[in-house]
Amino acid sequence: MASTEAIIQLGILILTLSLFFLMHYLRNQTTQSKTRTRNKTEPNRHINQASRHLNRARSTTNKAQHAKNALVEADQALSLTPRDPTVHMLRARALHIMNHRTAAIRSLNIALSLPAAKLLSSEERAEALVFRAEMKLEVNRRRRVDSAMEDVVEAITVSGEECDNLDSMMCLLGKCYEWKGMKEEARNLFQKVLDDVEPDSVEARNGLKRLGP
Template sequence: MATDIIIQSAILLLTLAIVFAIRYVPKTPTKHRTDHRATTQTQRHLTRATQLLSRAKSNPQRDQSQTLAKTAIAEIEKALSISPKDPTPHVLKSLALDLLDHKGSALRSLDLALASTRVKSLPEKERLEALVRRAELKLAVNKKRRVDSAVTDLEEAVKVSDEMEEDGIKTRAFCLLGVCYELKGMRDESRKAFEEALKVEPDSTMARQGLERVSLS
């Protein structure tokens, strides 16, 4: 009788161990493999999209350039279907839409990339570039209505560029700030912004022309 009880107890323990192994042990490695596969697939689509956009920008034939940009968007959409919370596809989509002259849609894509739910996972350099690019698009879409919003983006970009020492992007940010202040009739602030751009990049044509324009007005 005692032997039967021991055997039954051993069988019960073995059964529980098997159930535990089936239900719990595979979860972590399976999830890890799934996440890794999704990341790899997303990166593959984004790499293709980046290559297509590079070719689109350098292609002098408008029809061919737009075809490449549309193909890039198709790759970006595949990436978004796999990783909808990733901000990078939205940044790339904005570039592709801008090449297609869909500036309003390009601006909306950057809004999605810089949304609070996504921006934390965006690398600082990409965030800096996205802020400056969004300001450019805001001015292109509607200067008068969006100039204040553009100033907010550019002021943040200047702060970020100070921490990263990204001189090229900082020059663009200061130049655009100068343009924004000029649009708002703030001549002193505009002049200071163009002067700051020249301190960063003395050979900046945009900064020099802006400073001359403001000084003459």
């Protein structure tokens, strides 16, 4: 009799412990699931907010404040996903509006460095390369024109001939040639834009006018 009661009590104890560990396991799984969901949604929320502020900065007079807000949101997203190159690109846009061009270049350097650059589409990579080239020229055209040209050439290569803004990239490269005193190369490139890419390109026509006959 005593032996039977002991077995029953042991069984109850085992069942109780099993239920306890099962509940503990399920609670942990639920917590981890919520954490994973939050880790996925939180960066997206900050990215969306940063994008909204950048759009407002372009269309309103209060550019500086919206740019600062975009930078805060981008930094929040980076605290959760530090390797996301698109966030570094958003950060660079905000810094540019705030006239912090050197810092903007640093953010673009991170976005375009490996392994982050592998996460970018060809279009995004080309966009970042052209933007970095423009920033380099704004910071110090004389010293950085060669580096800017490398970025533009790479952007054109990455984009391919079907790119929607191929004409503007080629015109930017033409301006780089012009600034380096390579007038014949610049003239040929502007003419190529008009002949093969965009016959109505005002930028290319203006470039040819600047260079003369």
